[in-house]
Amino acid sequence: MGYGGLRVAGLVFPLVALAGCTTADDGPAVPRADAAVPSYAAPSGAPAICAELAGTTHLAGLPVAVGTLTAQPEDVGAKLEITAAIDELTGVLDKAGHRPGLAALDRSVRDLVEVLRDARDARLTDAVRTEISTGLDDVGLRAQAFCGFPS
Numbered sequence: 001m002g003y004g005g006l007r008v009a010g011l012v013f014p015l016v017a018l019a020g021c022t023t024a025d026d027g028p029a030v031p032r033a034d035a036a037v038p039s040y041a042a043p044s045g046a047p048a049i050c051a052e053l054a055g056t057t058h059l060a061g062l063p064v065a066v067g068t069l070t071a072q073p074e075d076v077g078a079k080l081e082i083t084a085a086i087d088e089l090t091g092v093l094d095k096a097g098h099r100p101g102l103a104a105l106d107r108s109v110r111d112l113v114e115v116l117r118d119a120r121d122a123r124l125t126d127a128v129r130t131e132i133s134t135g136l137d138d139v140g141l142r143a144q145a146f147c148g149f150p151s
Contacts, residue, residue, distance in 0.1 A: 043148045049096035050104065050147035053139075056092065058084040062116075066132065069124045082120040089113050105142040112139055 040054035061081040068078035093109055096102070112135035119128050143149070 009027050010073055016068075038081075039148060040147075046148070047096060047099050047102055047146055049092060049102065050143065052092040052095050053143055053147065054149065056085075056088050058088045061085065062132070066119065066124065066129060069119065070129070082116055086113055086116050086120070089116070102146070104145065105139070108135070108138045108142050111135055 018102075040051070042050045058081065061097055062085055065078040065081035065085075068075045069082075088118070090113060093106065095111075096106070112132070115128060115135050116133040119132060122128075
């Protein structure tokens with residue numbers, strides 16, 4: 001399943017619904033990477049947010065963290081993984097700066113950060129899991145127009 005061609009989201013969160021079946025005993029199902037899109041080279045004129053998104057590393061842990069929190073709502077490791085993804089996305093926003101025409105992408109990333117905070121801070125519900133999936137999809141669609149991530 002692609003998310004507007006955005007490899008960050010496409011590789012990170014392809015099976016959100018199945019992540020809910022993962023428990024801490026299953027071990028890591030998502031291999032850790034040095035970057036979400038290691039071979040990405042921004043096209044000429046691409047905004048800084050593109051390279052920042054491509055360089056994320058903690059988004060890859062979201063499926064396991066969400067699945068773990070579904071099965072074990074108080075799991076500290078899963079909450080830390082979600083916190084790391086939140087911090088990473090907040091850093092993306094801070095480093096990206098404000099550029100005309102990026103308001104929708106900026107808002108989409110901010111909305112995703114908020115729903116990840118909800119997932120971390122309260123009991124994880126089907127609605128929140130759906131919002132995470134929808135948020136990643138929206139970020140992917142909006143970023144692809146500017147970033148030209150490899151498909």
